[in-house]
Amino acid sequence: MFLPTTRDEVNRLGWDDIDVILITGDSYIDSPYVGVAVIGKVLLNAGFRVGIIAQPYVTSNRDIGRLGQPRLFWGVTGGCIDSMVANRTATGRKRKRDDFTPGGANNRRPDRAVIVYSNLIRSHFKGARPIVLGGIEASLRRIAHYDFWSDKIRRSILFDAKADYLLYGMADRAVIELAACIKEGRKPQDIRGLCYMSREIPKDCLELPSFQESAKDKDAFTRMFHTFYHHNDPVTASPLAQKQDTRYLIQNPPARYLSAPELDAVHELGYERDLHPFYRLHGDVKALETIRFSIATHRGCYGECNFCAIAVHEGRTVRWRTRRSILAEARQIASHPLFKGTIQDVGGPTANMYGFECSRKEEDGCCPKKRCLFPDVCASLKIDHGKQISLLRELRAIQGVRKVVVASGIRHDMVLADKKNGTRYLREVVRHHVSGQMKIAPEHSEERVLEKMGKPGRDVLLTFKDLFYRLTKKEGRKQFLTYYMIAAHPGCTDNDMARLRSFALKELRTLPEQVQVFTPAPSTYSTLMYWTERDPFTGKPCFVEKTFRGRERQKRILRGIRPKPFKPAVRGAGTTS
Ligand code: SF4
Numbered sequence: 001m002f003l004p005t006t007r008d009e010v011n012r013l014g015w016d017d018i019d020v021i022l023i024t025g026d027s028y029i030d031s032p033y034v035g036v037a038v039i040g041k042v043l044l045n046a047g048f049r050v051g052i053i054a055q056p057y058v059t060s061n062r063d064i065g066r067l068g069q070p071r072l073f074w075g076v077t078g079g080c081i082d083s084m085v086a087n088r089t090a091t092g093r094k095r096k097r098d099d100f101t102p103g104g105a106n107n108r109r110p111d112r113a114v115i116v117y118s119n120l121i122r123s124h125f126k127g128a129r130p131i132v133l134g135g136i137e138a139s140l141r142r143i144a145h146y147d148f149w150s151d152k153i154r155r156s157i158l159f160d161a162k163a164d165y166l167l168y169g170m171a172d173r174a175v176i177e178l179a180a181c182i183k184e185g186r187k188p189q190d191i192r193g194l195c196y197m198s199r200e201i202p203k204d205c206l207e208l209p210s211f212q213e214s215a216k217d218k219d220a221f222t223r224m225f226h227t228f229y230h231h232n233d234p235v236t237a238s239p240l241a242q243k244q245d246t247r248y249l250i251q252n253p254p255a256r257y258l259s260a261p262e263l264d265a266v267h268e269l270g271y272e273r274d275l276h277p278f279y280r281l282h283g284d285v286k287a288l289e290t291i292r293f294s295i296a297t298h299r300g301c302y303g304e305c306n307f308c309a310i311a312v313h314e315g316r317t318v319r320w321r322t323r324r325s326i327l328a329e330a331r332q333i334a335s336h337p338l339f340k341g342t343i344q345d346v347g348g349p350t351a352n353m354y355g356f357e358c359s360r361k362e363e364d365g366c367c368p369k370k371r372c373l374f375p376d377v378c379a380s381l382k383i384d385h386g387k388q389i390s391l392l393r394e395l396r397a398i399q400g401v402r403k404v405v406v407a408s409g410i411r412h413d414m415v416l417a418d419k420k421n422g423t424r425y426l427r428e429v430v431r432h433h434v435s436g437q438m439k440i441a442p443e444h445s446e447e448r449v450l451e452k453m454g455k456p457g458r459d460v461l462l463t464f465k466d467l468f469y470r471l472t473k474k475e476g477r478k479q480f481l482t483y484y485m486i487a488a489h490p491g492c493t494d495n496d497m498a499r500l501r502s503f504a505l506k507e508l509r510t511l512p513e514q515v516q517v518f519t520p521a522p523s524t525y526s527t528l529m530y531w532t533e534r535d536p537f538t539g540k541p542c543f544v545e546k547t548f549r550g551r552e553r554q555k556r557i558l559r560g561i562r563p564k565p566f567k568p569a570v571r572g573a574g575t576t577s
């Protein structure tokens with residue numbers, strides 16, 4: 001069922017009140033890929049009555065008031081993407097399109113949506129129930145963070161939104177505990193995955209450099225970020241405290257990860273795989289095309305690419321669903337009236353991390369001073385694509401399924417590191433799971449830049465490329481690799497982009513079309529480099545292209561396009577230059 005979004009639907013359910021109202025910056029797609037739908041369904045399954053208001057108008061109470069006040073709390077999220085990233089390009093321009101808005105025009109999600117929606121609630125409900133923040137925007141802005149769009153360090157969003165609690169990470173376990181606490185009138189301060197404000201520092205908390213100190217001293221900010229980053233593992237993390245004004249932000253250790261049966265249960269909550277009819281009246285939502293018939297098999301990633309926030313949000317330990325649950329979902333998809341035979345994706349943050357993990361993580365957590373894949377694949381990570389091969393075979397055999405696509409990114413270094421099943425896996429992918437082109441994300445060719453990104457070197461890429469084309473030829477197929485690249489990452493100069501262009505033309509025999517200008521999104525190591533202009537691991541200075549013109553130029557160098565006269569983005573929207 002859909003969560004109700006209008007008073008009529010609430011009445012039809014026979015509810016006289018609602019326990020939790022969720023507000024989101026996306027339209028309401030009921031899908032296991034959409035965090036707010038998952039949180040709503042998880043709460044509903046635990047016996048709470050949940051309503052949802054998507055993309056409310058922020059200039060009146062027309063939307064925010066339509067379900068009244070919740071009995072327990074308001075849950076606020078900016079949506080699946082940080083609202084600043086969703087609304088602005090890396091060069092500061094307003095984006096015209098929004099894949100999570102009906103009709104596609106980017107006209108319904110305010111900048112800093114979490115703060116705007118929290119203010120909206122308070123302005124229309126005197127004595128509002130507690131406001132609980134969640135989702136990626138809140139999660140990655142939970143402590144002092146660099147904000148690219150205002151070019152400064154901002155406080156925890158919990159303080160800026162003047163909310164009561166913040167649930168970080170996936171939150172599907174923590175949100176039930178919080179709802180139960182509020183319902184029973186208990187204090188929620190011990191819930192894992194929770195941030196809250198306090199006048200004092202609780203016992204056993206590690207104190208981070210304060211917001212004020214971090215904002216004015218880049219070394220303090222770097223120390224703060226290292227400590228924050230290393231206290232994100234549920235097995236080893238300590239609670240953290242950071243002074244924001246006269247009060248402290250307290251971050252409890254992360255929630256314990258869901259077990260496979262628990263993760264299965266989250267995915268088996270009867271999602272509609274559709275846009276709620278109330279929002280469908282305003283047009284189609286593009287995101288639905290890619291997620292409606294896709295299957296998420298796991299969570300988390302130990303790739304730790306420095307520009308990616310997944311480690312801080314989902315964690316560095318991969319948890320996966322059982323085969324049974326995934327196959328059951330595929331059968332449901334196959335019987336869906338709109339299904340045409342293609343499962344659009346089977347994967348997770350990284351497609352080929354399904355079904356194995358390093359044995360030390362469960363007991364001891366992730367290594368504090370070592371990475372699983374960088375600079376080389378750790379010998380303790382026994383990479384084995386065997387389970388994924390079997391899973392893909394079983395998915396293909398389901399009646400009504402003609403094609404199963406692996407569209408999530410494949411870590412090519414992991415394929416090569418799996419001496420037993422890596423080539424077999426790639427052969428299966430080449431034979432059955434690629435739609436003409438396979439996307440991989442080497443991101444660059446120059447070792448100095450790759451090292452700043454935490455990505456594998458060019459030799460690994462070239463070896464993988466040869467293997468892919470050898471297997472493709474053997475299969476008698478016409479398909480090719482497409483490469484995702486990043487321009488203007490910290491450490492990257494115009495010359496590096498020119499060298500990347502030569503490398504692509506000579507070695508890859510193509511010019512990558514997927515080139516992104518690096519966006520310093522909150523709470524990543526690359527963003528730390530961008531702000532401090534230092535390598536946080538060595539302390540050495542690091543070149544950073546900071547002007548909009550220069551960042552755009554780096555992209556154009558790779559594409560071989562002459563620089564065009566630059567029209568600066570409108571200032572005042574929180575842009576840098
Ligand atoms: S491999 Fe992908 S999901 Fe994992 S950290 Fe790197 S970019 Fe993020």
Ligand code: SF4
Nearest residue numbers: 358367371372378380
């Ligand atoms: S031993 Fe290796 S694979 Fe295991 S957590 Fe440490 S770095 Fe990762």
